[in-house]
Amino acid sequence: MYDPSQTNRRAFLRQAAAGLTAPFFIPNLLSAPRDGLRLASFGAANMAFATLDGIATHPKVKLVCVAEVDSALLGGVKKKYPDAKVYVDWREMLDKEHKNLDAVCVGTPDHMHAPMAVSSMQHGLHVYGQKPLAHDLYEVRKMTEMARKKKLVTQMGIQIHSATEYKTAVQLIQGGTIGKVKEVYAWSGKKWGDPEPRPDRTDQVPSTLNWDQWLGVSAERPYLKGYYHPGEWRKRIDFGTATFGDMGCHIYDPIFSALQLTSPISVRSEGAAPNAHNWSVNAVIHYVFPGTRFTSDKTVNVTWYDGDERPPREIQAMVGGQRLPGTGCIFIGTNGVMLLPHIKMPLLFPQAQFKDFQMTKVEGVDHYHEWVDAILGKGSTSTPFSYSGPLTEAVLLGPLATFFPKTTLEWNAKKLKFKNSPEANGHVRRAYRAGWKVKGLS
Template sequence: MSRDHQSSRRSFLKQAALGAFAAPVFIRNVRAASPNDVVRHASFGASGMAFADLSAIITHPQVKLTCVAEVDLQRAEKLKQTFPELRVYQDWRQMLDVEEGKLDSVNVSTPDHMHASMAMASMERGLHVYGQKPLTHDVYDSRRLAEYAGKKNLVTQMGIQIHSHPAYRSAVQLIQEGAIGKVTSVHSWSSKKWGDDTERPDRSDPVPDSLNWDQWQGVCETRPFIGGGYYHPGSWRRRLDFGTGTFGDMGCHIFDPVFKALELTAPLTLKSTGPAPNAHNWANNAVVHLTFPQTKHTTGPVVPITWYDGDERPGDEITSRWLKKRPLPEQGSLFIGEKGALLLPHVEMPILLPEETYKDYARPKLEDINHWHQFIDAVRGKGKTSAHFGYAGPLTESVLLGGVATFFPQETLEWDAASLQFKNRPEAAIRLRKPPRKGWEVKGLS
């Protein structure tokens, strides 16, 4: 992560204003609580991204953090010091059972492989869900969560907080108002490297006393614990069973304004021209080509979008024409249109190109929207969320399908979104859903 990106992210996490707690009143199985109610909130996860989400959520004056589920009790200590009365569970299923009737909302901020089960189990109990990106580890589960949330009219929000930032919203407005004409293609990239081309170490290390390793593995098949951060807490994003690689990590962020601005639906085709994963790990330096149906913001008959990560970037024939001597940001997107181009660095304001052509073009003037508070306000019946699962589900599906394509390098996969199948590669369906291990099934995902 670049220093500029770190700074931008830190400042964004500090947007909310501090406030006091009030007494809770609970209402079950309705879309939102009364505007006068305090939202009783629980977290799946107590450290890392969970701590970042909680740090923002609890600044809402009408939220009370009541309990957390954390498989590593040592990682809950900091939160426990801040909230001495906080109830901490190692087993998230026990938390939902014991706290039945005492909660209004949850955030799911754990490694990717547990997102679907925790979110669905919560929604089955009528709880509103803030779910970290990617929405799920597998394509199938994203579809199920989006369908269920819509059917039950629950408040949901995916943790793509830059979705609410003026930078991304400005890019969406500029594209949709036709600043660069209809879009002909898009190139998106991230410099992150959540891959590993080595083999899994053949050893079993002692499990830390504070960690419930069985709970950490959750829905995945059991395996020996490997220390040194191989899984926990550091590098699970690299591992096929637990993370979704660089595309899964950053694609939901960086594809978000592309998806929103162009009003995309589901991809038609996917083709990976980068390296394939090995038996246990995602690969670095992915290049994935996707085509989507034409929309009112694009030329047709399809719109090509290309994803690059690690050391890969758009070619010189593209960058030299539009960027001239301007360096390519470490993460971002380049929209190419009929009249010009738009460069969108990740968490920075968009740049219209050529700059001399657009020097007098009126830019949108947008204020910050607090992504986390928007969720809490919607739970309380005030407004709606902008990254609800009805939007986030299809976005996540597209990103995860890019990961699936990397298992079939140099092949064009034809996607049938309605049936959740590849028309020309039916055996690839095995990559769309990984059944949970016995005893970890969740109603609604089976």
């Protein structure tokens, strides 16, 4: 079994031998890689595979290794990337391979995003992190700060940010097509929650799965077949971040971009609270943000709905009686309305007002390859942690607010704490279990 304490001892000895007082690592990318980019992936299946594959299709990228806790999920990697080394323990992979790497991608369940990303950045590795950036607000802030300190090339996996549909929507708003924005409504029909209590049983762990590694920094608990792994973890408080954490980073992204939003002033949940282990569904969460040059007032309200909840009928009526898409948002402007379905072109209302309007499409780019090119010294990324960190922080305030129904929580982003709720501040940061402390997070 891999012993992470050995890493610490070896690191100390290397540092002592070199007579250094700074951290033992030396970033292996003080300049752009000369012969291509050497990639490692945390996770090998589902979104992790989509991510590593999206990156590795770049002609300058070589997939060196992957860390995967369930050998039953290695089929795709072994078939398409047979030369990639496979590890079960991601810490062992970093310890043994970091000198052979330039960058990593993180596509695991939310609870392990920050430990993996921060540990990689400690080694000077560039990071592509799937959304949400992390499970907790504190983790997100630390990731953002470390990426800035290390001057690393980062990107969050909100691929639609770079697509024609969202880029065009941002251009329309910033161009004043519907005037100044008064308010925004956003929603997703997904239901990543569970009102039922956790089953009181223990199931046998599959022979292919390392359950301890899957739990990672989270507290030990019995394995329950089909309850966490591989696809239900988003519903569970300790591992996922509810529907909002899953889809909010996508849907709030064009809102943040178009309006150039900063951190919210307050957040308020109107829906049910989670139970002891699972997120609730059918959320309604009200945000108040400081106004910007693209909004009509000194503040702007942005409201989130998920599950069966949707914007009020009078708001839906503003899109000409058109049936709302399963996921999307509505911008209410001083001179019109824009409906932005998820991954479809924006629509402008009233239709009569915009019947002769010629919409100019903005050309999209490959979000994955944009990150690779930036590491290789060509251009920059569009969702670096300096942008996606504050976006994720805003999104994660939503699930947190559901613990305190019908309570307006006043947020101080600079101090990373609520002004009026010590209880809510207890949810900003979680404790990692013994033996899983992470430098830069613990």
